[in-house]
Amino acid sequence: MKTLPALPALLLAVLAEAPGVAAPVPTTRAASLSADAWHCLRMKGTERPFSGAFWDQHEPGVYRCGDCRTVLFDSKHKFDSGTGWPSFDRPAASASVRLVADRSYGMVRTEVQCARCGGHLGHVFDDGPATTGQRYCINSASLVFVPDSLRPEPPRPGKGKGRS
Numbered sequence: 001m002k003t004l005p006a007l008p009a010l011l012l013a014v015l016a017e018a019p020g021v022a023a024p025v026p027t028t029r030a031a032s033l034s035a036d037a038w039h040c041l042r043m044k045g046t047e048r049p050f051s052g053a054f055w056d057q058h059e060p061g062v063y064r065c066g067d068c069r070t071v072l073f074d075s076k077h078k079f080d081s082g083t084g085w086p087s088f089d090r091p092a093a094s095a096s097v098r099l100v101a102d103r104s105y106g107m108v109r110t111e112v113q114c115a116r117c118g119g120h121l122g123h124v125f126d127d128g129p130a131t132t133g134q135r136y137c138i139n140s141a142s143l144v145f146v147p148d149s150l151r152p153e154p155p156r157p158g159k160g161k162g163r164s
């Protein structure tokens with residue numbers, strides 16, 4: 001690489017400032033994750049109710065892991081729980097999530113993790129709708145949404161279960 005000739009002072013200032021712009025981002029966070037996604041997926045954080053991107057979303061599509069992009073939930077299993085978090089009565093496939101006992105904060109809950117990358121998604125409760133009785137209470141920030149209009153191939157029952 002050639003050495004740079006003298007640059008205009010303004011450009012030099014911009015170049016000097018550039019690294020500082022990203023400084024507040026925690027160094028342990030993967031560059032691909034937003035601060036909110038990192039907080040939920042990797043620090044087991046919980047977003048504030050009614051604050052996320054998907055609690056009031058009704059568009060058909062699939063919800064993938066915000067980190068490894070595994071398909072976790074389907075919009076056809078989503079329901080309005082009134083809690084302010086996206087809620088599903090079941091995962092897209094039972095093998096796509098892992099359920100782990102969580103005794104933090106003096107409560108006994110069941111944590112829902114991405115089975116592939118271990119990312120924290122939320123919790124599952126037994127007060128869901130009659131279809132399954134379960135309420136998967138999931139952080140929007142742990143998910144990315146892929147609308148059906150962008151899905152390369154439509155889902156078929158019995159297909160796509162060979163990944164695990």
Ligand SMILES: [Zn+2]
Pocket residue numbers: 065066067068069070114115116117118119
């Ligand atoms: Zn994942």
